Amino acid sequence: QKEVEQNSGPLSVPEGAIASLNCTYSDRVSQSFFWYRQYSGKSPELIMSIYSNGDKEDGRFTAQLNKASQYVSLLIRDSQPSDSATYLCAPSKGGGNKLTFGTGTQLKVEL
Amino acid sequence: DAGITQSPRHKVTETGTPVTLRCHQTENHRYMYWYRQDPGHGLRLIHYSYGVKDTDKGEVSDGYSVSRSKTEDFLLTLESATSSQTSVYFCAISTRGETEAFFGQGTRLTVV
Numbered sequence: 001q002k003e004v005e006q007n008s009g010p011l012s013v014p015e016g017a018i019a020s021l022n023c024t025y026s027d028r029v030s031q032s033f034f035w036y037r038q039y040s041g042k043s044p045e046l047i048m049s050i051y052s053n054g055d056k057e058d059g060r061f062t063a064q065l066n067k068a069s070q071y072v073s074l075l076i077r078d079s080q081p082s083d084s085a086t087y088l089c090a091p092s093k094g095g096g097n098k099l100t101f102g103t104g105t106q107l108k109v110e111l
Numbered sequence: 112d113a114g115i116t117q118s119p120r121h122k123v124t125e126t127g128t129p130v131t132l133r134c135h136q137t138e139n140h141r142y143m144y145w146y147r148q149d150p151g152h153g154l155r156l157i158h159y160s161y162g163v164k165d166t167d168k169g170e171v172s173d174g175y176s177v178s179r180s181k182t183e184d185f186l187l188t189l190e191s192a193t194s195s196q197t198s199v200y201f202c203a204i205s206t207r208g209e210t211e212a213f214f215g216q217g218t219r220l221t222v223v
């Protein structure tokens with residue numbers, strides 16, 4: 001079992017729709033959770049961080065965390081073509097913030 | 112912009128040669144990391160550093176060494192490059208109370 005599981009996609013959504021990206025993790029000691037966006041040929045860009053159970057909203061992005069279920073998700077509202085990228089889920093075990101990455105979900109927002 | 116610069120950005124080298132990649136930061140952060148990214152594997156931690164001369168191994172450290180003699184520089188050395196080390200290498204730093212991590216532009220290394 002991989003430490004971090006993400007559906008590789010591609011996940012295709014129409015412009016203006018809500019994109020829902022999911023991630024499960026196996027290590028219960030994970031304390032902090034991060035979502036990165038990576039455009040093709042570019043470096044990962046931090047878009048959301050979440051540290052406690054529940055929802056965290058930032059603009060069009062909402063991160064959801066359920067530590068009991070070892071599940072974290074990212075919702076993107078009003079999806080735009082510029083949101084087309086690979087989204088990486090990364091739990092951290094704390095103590096220096098060593099991240100374990102999933103392989104990412106490719107999102108395609110279609111006109 | 113987290114003030115991270117990686118050099119070189121691209122490099123082609125021959126099997127068996129040593130290679131050093133440099134990561135430079137301008138903001139005096141304590142934690143620095145080297146990751147590699149390969150299709151099907153995602154980003155994997157190679158080595159990390161908690162401060163000057165304080166380094167430790169990550170998930171895929173075999174064939175790699177690191178050094179940190181100054182806070183601002185974290186060097187990754189491939190002691191004898193192999194084709195399996197062809198990859199994109201990313202440096203990262205932790206900011207904001209050592210929680211959030213930000214990445215450099217990456218170095219594309221090809222070993223032929």
